[in-house]
Amino acid sequence: MSVENEAMESIPHHGEEVHTHNHTKWYVANILALFVLTGITVLAAGINFGSNTVNLMIAMAIATVKAGLVALIFMHLLWEKGMNAVIFLSSLFFVALFMSFTFFDVETRAKIEPATPSEPGVSAGYQPAPLPLYVVAPKGGAASEHGEAAKAAGGQAAH
Template identity: 45%
Template structure:
């Protein structure tokens, strides 16, 4: 009864993690820190549409490093790598289609954002907000004094 019954389809690892050297872990950690610094530095530059693509590319590299080394995808069965790669492909496909759709409508939204009446409305809001924050205007309950929108018009 105490005899070992190992089968060819059953490995002897029993789900334990594969040991990795400290130097490989420190190398991966250094790469992740460097890629994070690059991402932060890129955010300071105005690269236009390329900024989001570069940031997504760097994030994909970082995620791949984490999955390969820390989630032990490199030591796992090839089927798991196939699942990961197909998931990454479909994620890239859907993100690419979303970005193309976003860029298709961008030119139709820019005239609305830069329209003069939008700037005038923003200036009016900037004039009203300090008045709303003035404690002399609000009573002790925090409600704003003045005519209400729901007040009925005066009878003539």
């Protein structure tokens, strides 16, 4: 009974004025904020903040702010009861779990199977085999200096 009563209380009764607020100002402000943040994203991409990882994290942080604005304003989470926000945030929790545990795995493999970085700037850790320039040898039969590696990789990809 309580569930039904609560549902009834939160719902406008017959004859009651229904207030559908006009949020146009919010939407206009939001789209302008998103434009500004897009500009900031492009500008931030031109700056080196120290390392590849830091640059990536800053770009993702700005994107997260933009995504938050879209979810709060355009997707109405700001004005809603908590349930939809809980569903949304729970997915982000599982994404974080998924990504962090994969990183823990990959980033600690070097302790078990040491390998030297195959490319400059690559952090130590699990290293895949060196990659070819081409996967498919260029047409015309002109064997490039990487032709052998290319054939090998092509063969791998085919299986």
